[in-house]
Amino acid sequence: MKKKLLITGLCVLSLMSYAGTVSAIGLGGIAKTAKKGAEVAQKLNITVEDEKAYGNAMHPYLVSDFGGEHRNKAVQKYVSAIGHNLVPKDSKFDFTFTVINTDMVNAFAMPGGYVYITRGILKSMKNEAQLAAVLGHEIQHVIGRHGKEQLQKAVLAEEGVNLAGSAAGKAGGAIGKDLAKKLAGVFKDLAMAGYGRSQESESDLRGTDYSYQAGYNPNGGVEFFEILFQMQGGVDRGGAYATHPKTKDRINKLSKYIKKKKYSGGKTNEQAFLTMQKKV
Numbered sequence: 001m002k003k004k005l006l007i008t009g010l011c012v013l014s015l016m017s018y019a020g021t022v023s024a025i026g027l028g029g030i031a032k033t034a035k036k037g038a039e040v041a042q043k044l045n046i047t048v049e050d051e052k053a054y055g056n057a058m059h060p061y062l063v064s065d066f067g068g069e070h071r072n073k074a075v076q077k078y079v080s081a082i083g084h085n086l087v088p089k090d091s092k093f094d095f096t097f098t099v100i101n102t103d104m105v106n107a108f109a110m111p112g113g114y115v116y117i118t119r120g121i122l123k124s125m126k127n128e129a130q131l132a133a134v135l136g137h138e139i140q141h142v143i144g145r146h147g148k149e150q151l152q153k154a155v156l157a158e159e160g161v162n163l164a165g166s167a168a169g170k171a172g173g174a175i176g177k178d179l180a181k182k183l184a185g186v187f188k189d190l191a192m193a194g195y196g197r198s199q200e201s202e203s204d205l206r207g208t209d210y211s212y213q214a215g216y217n218p219n220g221g222v223e224f225f226e227i228l229f230q231m232q233g234g235v236d237r238g239g240a241y242a243t244h245p246k247t248k249d250r251i252n253k254l255s256k257y258i259k260k261k262k263y264s265g266g267k268t269n270e271q272a273f274l275t276m277q278k279k280v
């Protein structure tokens with residue numbers, strides 16, 4: 001039972017068992033509210049600057065919701081340095097990488113440049129190339145603005161349809177603590193459900209591009225998905241959400257992509273990674 005709870009949903013990992021029933025109920029409510037405001041959502045234009053403002057306001061609440069930051073500064077520094085090294089130079093976003101203090105095997109991204117990776121996922125990896133692939137995947141969720149629509153829905157769900165006309169303006173200014181806290185809770189649930197199939201696939205491929213361009217062995221992503229597949233007991237359920245791609249499908253697609261791009265060689269920095277991992 002405990003193990004099931006630890007391996008819960010994330011955008012990298014197929015949802016093996018979505019134990020968060022309260023969260024699931026929350027999602028239903030959000031979907032309903034968002035559906036009502038669907039037309040308005042179209043008009044609720046979330047800009048890059050809005051994403052940064054909302055991300056910045058939600059960040060501390062998200063971190064505390066997940067059990068706080070991992071206390072080891074060396075671990076935070078290590079992950080942050082690798083993450084920053086992967087971000088393309090022309091990115092519109094400044095990134096913040098945070099290791100969170102939970103055994104849950106998870107990694108996810110929030111709009112505006114916030115990437116989170118758990119203690120549990122770090123413990124499950126074997127080298128730096130695997131970490132780079134996962135961070136690259138999350139970076140693409142931010143750069144591809146995959147959370148934009150979810151943010152629109154979350155804002156509508158929390159603020160109501162009436163606000164829609166002025167929400168974008170509000171995002172540019174100060175976001176109240178109460179709103180930020182509520183949005184963080186809502187967005188946490190939405191993030192846990194993962195993004196759509198095409199966005200996950202795009203992030204898998206681009207994440208591998210980013211890590212390869214930074215000098216890493218291109219097979220980090222494939223290797224890590226294999227580890228996840230083993231953790232899932234070798235049974236590919238594809239997750240509780242129909243939109244979530246199956247792990248084996250992702251492995252196959254990513255392997256083909258690496259072959260097609262003729263990616264080879266590259267570093268794994270296994271020793272440096274294992275030294276860091278002891279502190280996790």
Ligand SMILES: [Zn+2]
Nearest residue numbers: 011012200203
């Ligand atoms: Zn993802």
